[in-house]
Amino acid sequence: MxxxxxxxxxxxxxxxxxxxxxxxxxxxxxxxxxxxxxxxxxxxxxxxxxxxxxxxxxxxxxxxxxxxxxxGGKAAETFLKLALAYVDDRWQDASAKQRDSMTDALATAIPALVKAVRGRPSPEVLRKALRSYLLPVPRRERERPADVATAVRWLEKASLPVGELQDIKHAQALVDAVSRKLDGKPAASQTYRRRRAVVFNCLEYAVELEMLSTNPLSKIKRKRKNGHRPVQEVDRRVVVNPRQARELLTAVTYVGGYERASGRRLRAFFGVLYYAAARPGEALGLRSSDCVLPEKGWGRIELQETRPTAGKAWTDSDEVHDRRGLKQRDDGEARLVPIPPPLVRLLREHLEEFRTGEDGRLFNSERGNVVAASSYSRVWKATRELALLPGQVSSVLATRPYDLRHAGVSQWLNSGVPAPEVAARAGHSVEVLLKIYAKCIDGQEAEMNDRIMKSLGE
CATH class of the missing domain: 3.30.160 (Double Stranded RNA Binding Domain)
Structure with a gap:
């Protein structure tokens, strides 16, 4: 009115x-x-x-x-055009993972900010049009199927003017959209926070362009369920103790049989995750030239590249795996990690049997490619079934390969290594390290209880 x-x-x-x-x-x-x-x-x-x-x-x-x-003017531009301009501005400097997250959040938000226009396509088609054709910069010129072309025309016609977002009901609808999955069920807390951050930054961009005077999302405070803050600490139940870690690294050699060697090919990879507390992407980027592997004693590795799984749509190289520097470090900055004799032996044995890829990387698939996350996860699932007791297999103990990193960091802390040294080796800040990790090695409860009893003089 x-x-x-x-x-x-x-x-x-x-x-x-x-x-x-x-x-x-x-x-x-x-x-x-x-x-x-x-x-x-x-x-x-x-x-x-x-x-x-x-x-x-x-x-x-x-x-x-x-x-x-x-x-009129800038405020009359549609939210769809704002989102496209925001992606254009951020695309070049964003990592593949950031591009994926950015387009996921905006593909969720854009259909929520539309006028009542007839002929609305299904949620699946709208998401396909946005994620695979409109938002990714390199894919905008691709030929569009009929259903996608129809969806794009509908979005261009129905998208709300940016100025309309000052209406509190549209801001509330936006928050509700990013908090839900495509089927309408609540999304995970981490997914919601990631999406909201992207949309918030997009609207901050609108403020910079003077399309909006203030960011409307600043006025919306979404309460978490039951008032609890999201859990950030490592769940102690996922962390294996050193004995369990050794049993898992032995069991993995039996996966895939002797000829296929799918398990043996990844034994040292899982060893790097545990003994060096490396992230999977960092281990996949490890080259032989990054390793010092003496016949006896401790060695060291220099982690300086990460190869996370991202998807061809988001990488500049059109490869499934991105090629980036280490997390929260400048390009070219390495992280030096001393490695114990057990890992030195694993890496020497791996190099002797499998050599390296053409680019010098240690861990490759049978075809010489970067090992896919689905592949090493499948091997890890079979490894747990071989190494763990039935009750442990059905538990959350070491469910993911990433849990080996948690176990490695926790083992260092429990060994009495000072927090700054642990943080440097793991690639964390001390603040994050102490916030996330705790003394959570499975199997040490009895030892801790004995220490407490001795201090009580019992």
Whole structure:
């Protein structure tokens, strides 16, 4: 609805924060609205625009509180166009994983911000159109199937103007969309936080472009279920003790039989995850030139490249695996990790039997490619069934290969290695290390209880 009944009040100053903020308040047909600015000059400018609109006799929208003139120009651009511009701006410097996350979040948000236009395609087709054709920069010129072309035309027609997002109901619909899966069921907390962060940054980009005066998501606070914060600590139940780790690394050699050697080919790979606490992508990027492997004693490895599984749609090389520097480090910066004699032996035996790939990497598939996550996960599943007791197989103990890294870090901490040294070897900050990891090695409860009893003098 429109209304000519508009009142604009004087600017209020909020001095309760560290830095004062300036509040512009006005009402349309009795409904109050406000905008907050960091400086008085910005607040004065916005208030002056409101006053000019009232002097010109412009009608104000009773939902957004804005005059028609505000809804033109940049604010009239659709959310679809904003999302495409945001992806264009971020694509080149984003990793493959970030591109995947970015397009996933926006493909979830865009269909939630549309007008009631007839002929809405199914959720599956809309997601296919956005994820496989519209959002990825290299794929926009691909020939589109009929259903995708229809979906794109519908989105271009139905997408809401960016200015409409100041309406609280649209911001709430946006939050609800990113918190759900395609089938309408609640998404995992981590998925929700990742998606919301992407959409929030997209709307911050709109503020930078002066499409919006403030980020509407700043006004929405989503409460977590039961009021609990998301669990960030490592679940102690997933962590194997050193004996269990050795049994798993022995059992993996039996997977796939002697001729296929699918398990033996990955024994040292899993060893790097446990003894060096490397991430799977870091182990896949390890080259023979990165290793110092003496016949006796400790050796060392330099981790300087990671090859995470990402998908061809998101990598610049059109390969399934991305090629990046280490997490949270500058390109070319390496992480030096001393490795114990058991891992030195595993790596020497691996090199003797399987050599390296053409690029010098240690761990490759039978065809010489980067080992797929699905492949080493399948081998690990079979390994657990061979090495663990039936009750342990059905438990969460070492469910994922990544749990070997958790076990390695926990074992270092429990061995008395100072936290800064553990953090340096694992590629964490000390703060993150102490926040996430705890003394959670399976099988040490009795030992800990004995220590407590001795200290009590019993």
């Amino acid at each position: 429109k209304s000519y009944k508009v009142a604009v009040w004087k600017i209020s100053i909020n001095r309760s924060a560290k830095k004062p903020t300036y509040l512009v308040r006005w009402a349309v047909d009795g409904n109050p609205f406000h905008e907050v600015y960091k400086t008085q000059a910005l607040a004065d400018r916005f208030r002056a625009k409101l006053l000019r609109a009232t002097e010109k006799g412009e009608p104000f929208d009773t939902v957004t509180g804005l005059p028609d003139s505000f809804r």
